Amino acid sequence: MTPSLRRWVFLAGAAGLVAFYLWGLVGLPGFGDYPGPYGFIVNHIAVPQTKATGVVSAVNFEYRGFDTVGEEFILFTAAAGVSIVLRRLRGERQRPAVDEAADRDVPATSSAVRMLALLFTGPVVVVGWWLASHAQTNPSGGFQGGVILATAFILVYLSGEFLVFKRFSPVNLTDVTEAVGAGGFAAIGVSAVAMGLPYLYNFLPLGTTPGAVSSSGTIALISFFVGLEVAAAFILIVGELLEQTLLIRQGQ
């Protein structure tokens, strides 16, 4: 198919799509007129029912908990996929992770980058940890916290070098953390089944004060495990991409 023919086929398809979209738009309630009732019901019952004031987290880890298990395993599979796709192929060799030309003049990382990265590493770990452990109270949770925790390790790479990054995040440890994160979520669900309750039932004490860190039972715990899983998955992905760029070479 030539590029111009492809473009015409696309334009014809897009015209059909636009027609159907506009047709659908006519039946949609206007912007700002969300008719409910599902979201409104959740907003009203979530706080008394789960003692979590962050209703988005309550939806993610309680009402839609089963869907979130699936989404977490998409993440798990994608990280595993990156490691498999970026493995050392036939006809490639892995360089040792040492400087092979020790006498050459390597431009040093600028002091500004190094200082800023070192300055930010500590606060980033604290913010990531705080987000991952406060899903029940405010707009935070394992997904956001995990990504921010992973950036701390990327800052280590920026301020030092690949070897230091590898020392801070050995592949075995990252793999185990990722598995614990993904498995922990599923295990909480199975524990409820073992107690004779529905899968992912919130079986932990909910606490009395809505929005307290100790409130909301399994919501807080699941969010923590999701944080572990997301952080480990992203460190793994970044590590694999860096390894591919820096260590894998053509030839035997």
Place this chain on the structure above:
Amino acid sequence: MQYFPFVVVAWILAVGLYGIVTSRHLVHLIMCLIVVQSSTYVLLLGVGYVTGAVAPYFYDIGVHTPAVDPVVQALALTDVVVEAAVTALLLAFAVQAHKRFGTLDPQELVSLKG
């Protein structure tokens, strides 16, 4: 302008699709896919919006304060993270495709392997 956000959704979707169809570089194609997916965030958040309502967090406000739909927000949240991981997987495929075929042009890749 009651439907303006939904028109924006259609525009983002169309721009992304056009980019995918005419792409001459796999990395560009993956970025276009992200643009297509971004339209779903605008759609989800637009559908659940309630005029004059607050975010669905009741830490320091009453439970009966009008708030927007939390379900679509939860969907958008997981969507963002999963998209980032899937993008990494696609970029890994692009790296290997470049190694194997020596090109990142999807139209040349088609002529190499059907």
